[in-house]
Amino acid sequence: MGSTGLFLVSFLIVHVSINSLIFLNDSGESFNAGAHFMAHNPVIRIVEIGLFAGLIAHIVQAWVLTNENKKARPVGYAMVDGAANSSWYSRSMGVLGSLLLIFLVVHLGNFWLPTKQAVFAHEEHNTFENMKQVFSQWYFVLLYLVGVIALCYHLLHGFQSAFQSLGMNHKKYTPSIKKFGIWFSIIVCILFAAMPLTMFLGIIK
Amino acid sequence: MGSGHGTELNLTLKVWRQKNSKASGSFETHQLTGISTDMSFLEMFDVLNEKLISEGKEAIAFDHDCREGICGMCSMYINGRPHGPKQGVTTCQLHMRSFKNGDTIVVEPWRSAAFPVIKDLAVDRSAFDRIIASGGYVSVNTGNAQDANNILIPKTDADEAFGAAACIGCGACVAACKNSSAMLFVSAKVSQLALLPQGQVERKERVKKMVAQMDEEGFGNCTNTGACEAECPKGISIENIARMNRELMSANIK
Numbered sequence: 503m504g505s506t507g508l509f510l511v512s513f514l515i516v517h518v519s520i521n522s523l524i525f526l527n528d529s530g531e532s533f534n535a536g537a538h539f540m541a542h543n544p545v546i547r548i549v550e551i552g553l554f555a556g557l558i559a560h561i562v563q564a565w566v567l568t569n570e571n572k573k574a575r576p577v578g579y580a581m582v583d584g585a586a587n588s589s590w591y592s593r594s595m596g597v598l599g600s601l602l603l604i605f606l607v608v609h610l611g612n613f614w615l616p617t618k619q620a621v622f623a624h625e626e627h628n629t630f631e632n633m634k635q636v637f638s639q640w641y642f643v644l645l646y647l648v649g650v651i652a653l654c655y656h657l658l659h660g661f662q663s664a665f666q667s668l669g670m671n672h673k674k675y676t677p678s679i680k681k682f683g684i685w686f687s688i689i690v691c692i693l694f695a696a697m698p699l700t701m702f703l704g705i706i707k
Numbered sequence: 708m709g710s711g712h713g714t715e716l717n718l719t720l721k722v723w724r725q726k727n728s729k730a731s732g733s734f735e736t737h738q739l740t741g742i743s744t745d746m747s748f749l750e751m752f753d754v755l756n757e758k759l760i761s762e763g764k765e766a767i768a769f770d771h772d773c774r775e776g777i778c779g780m781c782s783m784y785i786n787g788r789p790h791g792p793k794q795g796v797t798t799c800q801l802h803m804r805s806f807k808n809g810d811t812i813v814v815e816p817w818r819s820a821a822f823p824v825i826k827d828l829a830v831d832r833s834a835f836d837r838i839i840a841s842g843g844y845v846s847v848n849t850g851n852a853q854d855a856n857n858i859l860i861p862k863t864d865a866d867e868a869f870g871a872a873a874c875i876g877c878g879a880c881v882a883a884c885k886n887s888s889a890m891l892f893v894s895a896k897v898s899q900l901a902l903l904p905q906g907q908v909e910r911k912e913r914v915k916k917m918v919a920q921m922d923e924e925g926f927g928n929c930t931n932t933g934a935c936e937a938e939c940p941k942g943i944s945i946e947n948i949a950r951m952n953r954e955l956m957s958a959n960i961k
Contacts, residue, residue, distance in 0.1 A: 503930075567928045571886035574820050574927030580734065581813045583787030584885070587937035593885050595930060663931040669953030671946045 503567065504667030506560040507660050511686075513553055518690050521697060524706055530630025537629040541617050561603065568596055591655035592663070598656040605649030612636045637701035646698040650691050657687035713745035716803060719811040720755065722767055728823045728831070734813075744804040748791060749774060749781060751803055768827040774799040776940065779875030782882070783828055784815040789879035789938050797877060797940045817882040821889070821924040832878050834924040835892060842916035843896050846908045858904050868902040871895040873941040880935035880943075886927030891935035893921050894951035895943045901954055911958040918955055 520540060523533040540546050584593055591598065613632060620627030636642050661683030665671070670679070700706040718739045725732025742751050749771050756766040772780035781798040785791035791801045806812065814828065822830040872895075880891035897914050900906030906913070929948060936945045 567886075567930070571888075571927035571930075574887035574925055575818050576820055577818055579784060579787065579815055579818055581787040581815070584934070586788055586792075587883055587934040588885075588932040592930070592932040659931075666931045666945065666949050667929075667952060669949050669956055671949030673946075 503560065503563050504664035506556050506563060507664045508668075509556045510553075510560060511657070511661065511664075513556075514690055518693050522693055524630065524633070524697060525700075527706055529707065530628070530633075534628060534630050537617070538626075541621055541627070561599075564596065564599055589659065592659040595656065595659060598652045601652040602649060602656060605645065605652065608642075608645060609649070612642070633697070634701055637698040640702070643698040643702045647695055650695045653694070654687050654691035657690070658684060661686060713743045713804070714808075715740075716742045716744060716806060716808045716810070718742055718751075718806065718809075721811065721813045722828070723815045724767070724827050725816075725824050727826060732824065732827075742803055744802065746803045747774070747799055748783070748785070748801040748803065749799050768825070768829045770829045771799060776800040777875060779877035782817050782830060782832075782877060782879075784817060784882055786813055789817070789882040790877075790940055794937065795940060795942055797875075797879075800940075817878050819878075819881050819887040819926065821887070821926050822878060822881065830878075832876070834926070835876050835878065835889070837924065838889070838893055838917055838920045839896060841920035842909065842913035843900065844909070845900060845905045847905070860903060864902045868899050871898040871902070871943065871947050874899075874939075874943050875941060877940065879938050879940060881926065883934040883938035884927065884929075885932060885934065886930060888929045888935075889921050889924070889926040890929040890948045890951065891939060891943055891945065893917050894945075894947035897951045897954060898947040901950070910954070911961060914951060914954040914958050918951070 520536040521533070523536050524530060526532050584590070613629065613636070616632055617627050617629060637646075662676075662680045665676070665679050670676070697706075716739075720737045720739055721734045722737065723732055724735045737755055739751070739755060742754065746754070749769070752767065752769055759766050770780045770782050772778040774781075776797045776799060779797070781790075783790070783798045785798065785801070790796060790798045792805055793801055816822075816824050816828045817830045817832075819830075821834040822832055825831050874892060874895040876892060878889075878892070881887055881889050884891075897917055900913060901910055931945070931948075933945055936943065
């Protein structure tokens, strides 16, 4: 879980960086150039296959682990005071992940699919216009905000948890890893959340 | 004893009753009056059992032995937490002053497929014994014992090994974990031996065997919620779990 999770985090860094180009507010010129590069660069195309494989591996691992964990406690407790010993989001990674998966299906339908169609039709896809169109509808904005909040909490636990699973827990370095994980989760998610919001409110044109 | 400072509580106790491992259990409600706040939680159960016996009813089965927090036998899941509401104590070290007059207290056994209920609140924790037997031992020289001072151990290693060795094997980590994982227990035992020179001979084989036995017993997987560490009466750190993951990875590579 940890290694596939960190691999997916590396994708998030690229994704949020390129998308943040919209904040230059240059009618999407820089952003479209970035999107064009990502859609046509052969190395990125190969990495994309690896990304899908990583995502599927992450989901399959979660599925297998969840089933094993359910079997490990066939009779549950009548009363559980989970808040006394752990954070709610560390105990809800499956629910948060499922929310993310639903979001991801819609998200790929909104952007990945039109981009692919354009590439196959040898047309230039205006991803910025695509974004403006999707984020002019309030229900998409709402869904994206829910997706980003789920991502934030998923990362809040997942980032530092990955290092622990990979055997990295050290008195000197772990506090910094945890701190970095918190800032990373919050900053990435604020940037992602700002994209639909600023477009919906007409700040980014 | 007999300090006379304590006040008395009236309590409602909801206790899990189960005839044997095959029967399906249910909760039984008992009203208790005049429970001294100086009593330990187990002494409160003694009072209840005396009452049940005098009424010709069957006493509630629960595990206990030393009653001073070092044997690891007591094992009650009290109001949603193993060993009750206090941190760093076992059930025998929990006192009734931690509760208020009129409280309802829900008491359940450890819940895990690997810890089947024997009767009422007593569970079978022999899965832990089998994990220890699979690899929790060291090779020693025969003949005369060599001078202990010949083996140099850094103070930090000794401290960490001692911290891991403080595990009393009560199973609160398994009970607290939402996945019923035994990683804190197993990692404490693996760490204790991996950190010391005496444990080096079997180091690689030990971690592989103990993890394999842990999986075979049907414990769940660790998702790093940290509930085990928070509920451990001996304050065993999840740093041990990371160490065990490390040990296992390096053992599998070689």
